[in-house]
Amino acid sequence: MEFVKRWALHKIFIGVIVGWSSTVYADLVVIVDQSSTFEHVASDDVKRIFLGKKKTLKGLPVIPIDQREGSRHRDIFYETVVKMSDAQIKSYWSRLIFTGKGQAPQAVANDGEVKAMIKDNPNMIGYVDESEVDNQFRIVYRVDR
Template sequence: MKSIKLLAASLTLLAPLAFAEVAVVVHPSNNDTLTSADISRIYLGKLKSFPGGSPVVPLDLKEGSDIRSQFVDKVLNKSESQLKAYWSKLVFSGQGQPPKVVENAEVLGLIAANPNMIGFMDAAAVDASVKVVARF
C-alpha cells in the first residue's frame, strides 16, 4: 500500500513536466506574425526569413529534451527519429543544415540579443526579454 501511495505521489509531481506548454519566442522588436505553418517551415529549413523579410536563425534544443519532443510532435508533426532522418538526408545531399542546437538556459539570452533568432522553450520560463509569438 505504501509503494502505491509513493508511486501516485511521484506521478502527480511529474505530471506537470509532461504537459509543459511550449512557447515560440522571438526578439521583442520583431513585429512579424507567424503561423504554426511558418514556424514549421522555418524549423524544417524551408523558410529562410521572417515574413517581414529579415533573415531568420532558428535555435533548437538537444535531442531528448521534453520541450523539444513536444515541439517536434506538435509543431513539426514528426517523431524525433523522423526529424533526424529528414535532416540527415538534407545534410548528406548538401541541401540544408539543421537549426543550431543550444542549451535550454541559452535560449532567452541569445534571442534577447539577436532580432533574427527564433527559439522555443518552456512557457513557464519566458520573461520580458523575449516576445512569445505562439504557444503549443
C-alpha cells in the same frame, strides 16, 4: 465527516494530478527578442522555419534555435508542431546535410540557452516553457496540445 474526508482526498488527488501534469507537460511557446519585428507566426510557418524550408519572415532572415536531442521540450515541440518522428526528422536532415543543401538548426541545451541566444538577436526564434518568458521576449506562437 465522511464527506469532508472524501472532499479532502479528492482535492489531494486533483492536486497531485495537476502538479504531476505541470511537471510532465510544459506549456511551450515560441519566442523572439522584444527588438524583433516578428509578431504572430502561424503554426505552419513555425514548422517550416524549423525544417529549414522557410528562411525569411516578412522579408527578413529568420534563424531557428533548437534544443538538443534528449530535451523534453524538444520532444514535445517535434511531436506537436512539426509532427514528425525522430527517425523521420533524422532522415529529412540527412538528405539536406549530406547534399550541402541545408544544416539542421543550431541546438542548445535548455530554455536558458535558447533565451541567451535569442536575446538581442531580432532574427532568431526559439521555443521555451512559458514560465521562462520575461519582458525581454515576445511570444509569437503558443504550442497547442
